[in-house]
Amino acid sequence: MSKLDYCFSNDYMVLRPDRAGAYELLHLLFSPKVGRNKAVDCFTSTELHSFRRRLSIFLNLLLQLFLLSLVGPLVAVLGGALEFALNLASNVLHGRMEYPDRKSASYRSITGLIDPRVDLERSITPxxxxxxxxxxxxxxxxxxxxxxxxxxxxTHRWQMEFVQFFNCWNEFENAYTAQAFVFCDKATDAELVVVAFRGTPALDVARWCADVDPSWYKIPRLGRAHAAYTHALGAQRNIGWPKWVEHVKGKPQRVHAYYAIRDAVKRLLEANGRARVLVAGHGSGGALAVLFATVLAYHKEKAALDRLAGVYTFGQPRVGDAMLAMFAERNLDRPRKRHFRITYGDDPLPRLPHESSAAHFLHFGIRLHFDSLYNLKVVKELPGDGSSSSSAAEFATSRINAAWELARSAYLGYWRSAYCREGWLLMAARAAAVALPGLPFHRVQDYVNAVTLAGSNIPKDM
Structure with missing residues (x-):
């Protein structure tokens, strides 16, 4: 990438771990002239006189280098082998004497193996x-x-209408980094159109780096937006967020997440006059979901926004600054609240990017927080009321909470609901979370349990 790729932005700061050597890292510690540092793409005249902010960038680059160079290859090999072995064992246990095919309908990711539930709890009806x-x-x-x-x-378990799966191109990384699917509740005269974005896969270390990366762009009329999620959603080199993307002759046509999904949703709404739209995602998928709705507003897609029933995110990280937060709330939460940001326990992802980053990322929307007993607290947060950073005390507390969750899970299925009964693999993952910091807490099954056990306390709108 060159700095010309960012010319759509009137201000930006993008970290480049691929260009971070010893000199660049030391330069961050001792010189405020970050605009001259190869490991940081920003205007050449940019200076950061705050040592704390430069130290934050330094540590973030070190973390990304560690993940990409050491952890990434190990996770790819060992994690891939574990996923394959567990699928092979599952085939044998279910009487399917066949070699696991990663593209087959019976193959599950690590997430699906840990928690095999795919159906809603029986008592939950429309x-x-x-x-x-x-x-x-x-x-x-x-x-x-x-x-x-x-x-x-x-199609077969939910008895709904599958519309399309999207594997979407990232112009800045030259890779497919965003996946989503769209479905309707009925084949004809649908009442719901649902868009679900995939979060960070358990074995994809490059996407872990995207989650911790505090890089940003300042987009006119919108504010500062998280760079990695902006890239994944389909921002274009040099031009950012044009309303339409033209196919360039002679170049392979790529599917960009925002544009392809927006057009699919608009077609479905035209064909189904009563349909309303739900947009959802877990983790980084939640970040893409709320940015998708925000860019719809940025492009003044009023017809789609008027029929937006809700944006539900689960463990969503921060995606922008106060200006973006106010823009999103003005367009998504008026005249009624439609963005519901659901968090659970000590999930670390909603605390990212770290608050000491230069962009001062903030949360927005209605926060529905569940504690480790799945008790719900509704908090009407305003921009600026985000979570504080972690500390040594919070780290110790999170380990204690992990041990408590392990004990709780042993009897949860008997105490609250058989639907929440956990298998041996999930219990093993909870045991690992007692020793491992951070990401083991970011498990989608806790959000499934939380919503299921919430009773009538979760609002459809406010």
């Missing part, structure tokens, strides 16, 4: 106040699977 949230969290969970698996679940 008339239930939990229905939108429950459908969205399950769709967000199923989004981690391959296209054949998703199609089979939507």
């Amino acid at each position: 008339a239930d106040s939990r229905y939108h949230a429950a459908l969205c969290v399950m769709a967000s969970k199923v989004a981690y699977e391959n296209e054949a698996f998703i199609r089979d679940v939507v």
